[in-house]
Amino acid sequence: MSEITVVVDALGGDNAPDVVLEGVAEALKQDASIHVILTGPEELVVSFADAHDRVEAVPTTEVIEMGEHPANAVRRKKDSSIVVGCRLVKEGRAQGFFSAGSTGACMAAATLVIGRIKGVKRPAIASVVPAPNSRLIFTDMGANADCKPEYLVQFGQMGRVYAQVALGVDNPTVGLLNIGEEETKGSKFAQECHALMKEQVPNFIGNAEGRSLAMGGFDVIVTDGFTGNVALKVYEGVGMAMLQGIKEAIYSSTKAKVGGLLIKDALSEFKKKVSADEYGGAQLLGVKGVCLIGHGSSDAHAICSGVLATAAAIEQDMPGKLTAAIESAAALGDEAGE
């Protein structure tokens, strides 16, 4: 196995840089094969590199803030931790980039600096959805607010690769997020997507409804980035509100409080099971390198998972597998077109 090098954005996330450094240190401890390049303010990254083996510091002088216009910020701030991080992947000094910073900026930098895989129309954001009793890949979660049906076809093809790598499923099933099970249901756009995916996405098994995100039944669920981002945020909101509401209910009486203490461990296990932190973040599928984006609220544990997940995607050659999937789909398309 060749050396695995992950660039980590020391400034990514609400709790950066402390939790980032802590998470990186933990990841280095857990996986002895990982090398890390840290981008960020000079004294910060140099002192961390001095104190740790297998860490290189690449000082940067600029910061992309959460509120900035992603593409503009990436074009202007060429010496930011995000842009430099992606450039290191482009130059081959690392094979993957991880940041818990601005999703838009990471996406823009990865697309503009690292570049798209040949044949990929639009990179997409994808993630494992850790439901109580199922695991599936959901994409696009917000990279492309306006989509054409052919984009969703590729999201399905790429989502299958991600499901193979992240979930270990041989021949993942793919569903289209829609508002009814029948082929003729949904918006005109959804109907066009259905028709095209049926032809061009291997193991496409039809429409998925919103419930399937939490209830399972598919290995990959595909949608446009607008619907995907709304669905993701609804999902997170309901999860948070439910746990909060249950906690309040338990605190409502002395009897329930005692019960709450007794179920505390079981509930912690459950919360861990449905926590997205275990999966390290969202992958940007379709660029010539691994790019993982962690949640802004990541703690050190989530950062550590993100670094390890980036390394795992590198080790499994996600970009190579995505390239092969897109090439073989294009070849099949050419054949069908002849």
Place this chain on the structure above:
Amino acid sequence: MSEITVVVDALGGDNAPDVVLEGVAEALKQDASIHVILTGPEELVVSFADAHDRVEAVPTTEVIEMGEHPANAVRRKKDSSIVVGCRLVKEGRAQGFFSAGSTGACMAAATLVIGRIKGVKRPAIASVVPAPNSRLIFTDMGANADCKPEYLVQFGQMGRVYAQVALGVDNPTVGLLNIGEEETKGSKFAQECHALMKEQVPNFIGNAEGRSLAMGGFDVIVTDGFTGNVALKVYEGVGMAMLQGIKEAIYSSTKAKVGGLLIKDALSEFKKKVSADEYGGAQLLGVKGVCLIGHGSSDAHAICSGVLATAAAIEQDMPGKLTAAIESAAALGDEAGE
């Protein structure tokens, strides 16, 4: 107060007719001012009417099944419990219709038979979202998979009326479901909707993200019927999966089982708080009569709530208030256009 008459579809729902009859009986008991007309198979509705005061039977011979194409079924089955039910509203023999049957068929029948309020471009499905710590109106939940921005403007105007009536808010705030808070965020469609709603929807306070559905912050959240239906189903799916997962976690150890018994009452209270059953179903906003559609899985309690909610909407003259809101918006638009 004039007499309130609600038509109830005896055949609506997965557990019809038993739970429907039980729910109607309970509603009659709880509210002495309600009259019910029951549509459905002759012996069923006649024997129920014979056994209960304030109930009239209107026998029908046809049934619209859940899987049928809504508009086609409504055109063909003119003697179905749904079509006849809507006709009774059209003819003024009742002021509202309640069914837990096919949402599509109820919507098609209400639109085709009762008819739209003058000036309403598209009726929309709206419902109260009973989150753990907030209540809001969400619309459109699936009536219109393909929308134009001007439809969403009206959904906002009508949603406000519903929030006034169902939530008792004087001057409800309205948000547009989008994937970012800033005006420039989201799909082209969402941006167009934002620009138009800002001008034409009273108390429009900007974009709402998916989390707001469960976390609150708005009295009304507006979206197209595709996104709305996906969001609703994600919401339901996460809620079900979470409760199921927590139950399984509690059953995982003896200690947790004991704790589970102690929190049972608190958890039941919580489940009741977040149950949509309390609100009786979804309203079809924009037709010349009250039309409420219950969940297919409604039990007798949910049916009872549905009948009472239909009566309440009649008593508060929802159609009249919706008409006034649409008229005043049109008048303002005319002024602005002069």
